[in-house]
Amino acid sequence: MSAEIAFEVRQTWTNHLGNQRIDPLRTYQPASIAEVSAIIREAERDHATVRAVGSGHSWSDVALTRGFLLKTDKLAHPAATEPDFLATEWEGRHLVRPEAGIRIKELNTYLDGQGLALSNMGGYDHQTIAGVISTSTHGSGITFGPLGDFVRSLDIVAAGGAVYRVEPAHGPTDRAAYEAHHGNARTLVQDDDWFNAVAVGMGCMGVICTVMLEVEPKYYLREVREFHTWEKVKGDLIDGEVLRANRHYEVLFSPYELKHRYPCLVTTRNYTTNPSHKPLDKRTRNWAVELASAFPLTPDILNLIVGLKPNLSPRMMESAIRALIKKEYDEVSYRVLNIGAANLLPAYSSEIGVPMDGRHVEAAEAIIRVAAEARGVGDVYQSSPISFRFVKASNAYMSMMQGRDTMMIELIQLSRADGGYELNAAYEEALARLGGRPHWGQVNTLTAREGLLETMYPRYADWLRVHNRLNASGVFNSPFTERVGISAPPFTP
């Protein structure tokens, strides 16, 4: 097999920011399910491990492997050639099956051409669809779960090179048609337990090759960004109506008190009509801010300032929040959901999900406390506004939103701000006491401490049962699975 599928040896891989780096044994770029299956079998014969990577937009070590790294950019067609074998009761729904390595950006363009759109997305579009599903990437809007919740079916290659199509119990595939076509070569699993386990797999369940998503007809959104203080936002969150009344609601927050007690930028996004007839300034964000952020030297200037004068951070944050205020920005949904040039800043983040049962409000107060302590003890400052996003409870066993509506708290740090990693670890610890669950794709300090994952994730044992089948040989173990203690016993007969 290896003679047919080309690979590079010891090619250094780094993630998008460059804070994760590794020299895997081999790097492959498979172009079909058959190739993925053959590579996994080859790895097992060689006692090597395998990990698929998407676009490397995780700040955590979740995508690292010392074994065979599978780049998925040749598995990126918007319409997979794998047939759906759609059951009749699913006909007429808005379903698409892209290959798993497609980036959200290209998927959006394809959907737009079909008159369709994702119902929700994260704040950025350079990640791959398999990458975002695997870490439970999310946007904001309390009626939407994480992106994985739009998945209806997926094709995954597991240990032994076995190919599975995994769906909920009443999934979209017509079993008779699927089995008539594939015979014993592939297995269709229509089972809620399997589906909820595979839904957030952090690369540990196998290599996802196609993903069927349910989408909706193309739509437009109006974004409104207003300045408030934490006192007002806190009241609104306790009341909850702002979350129900808006399709999307999110907050940028500064934990420092200057002129105002904890300035906040509140963003809402709601349906609107096609704005193509409107003047340009109604169809763009604050163009001066976007332009400045996109200017090549801006990130370096910001980094330089926080490096030299960290105590300017509170003022910079309040200014940043004010600069983003805008009464009306109307555009096609996926442009409005993408937060724009802020994604280009040299920054990393940790993100912690806390339950929306009152602890979400306590969490904001805990952040204010931790930020004040870090400033007092070590002159360490939060270097970027903190984001609060709101996500519906998910059934996926290892989603940060599993079983509970969640406020996701994103703790963004400019890459050269002193003490940023330590400050994020202190937030993570404080929020863990409030039921916090760290985002798998963002910087976190989870360890294999006895019972930690079981306590954090009530369905962990159910996830592990499926994991131990799909990763029976340990071929999907990695530095990440060792760190958090979910490695399967490697290569036992």
Ligand SMILES: Cc1cc2nc3c(=O)[nH]c(=O)nc-3n(C[C@H](O)[C@H](O)[C@H](O)COP(=O)(O)OP(=O)(O)OC[C@H]3O[C@@H](n4cnc5c(N)ncnc54)[C@H](O)[C@@H]3O)c2cc1C
């Ligand atoms: C600028 C920026 C903005 C971001 N915005 C958000 C946001 O708004 N909301 C949010 O929740 N997160 C956000 N993130 C985090 C990001 O969405 C996640 O870390 C996501 O997992 C990255 O996707 P990726 O395609 O880069 O995957 P990678 O980082 O390459 O991989 C992530 C995981 O997916 C696995 N994986 C990838 N492809 C496959 C496959 N084919 N089969 C099986 N496993 C696979 C990898 O093994 C790894 O475990 C952001 C990150 C950045 C850098």
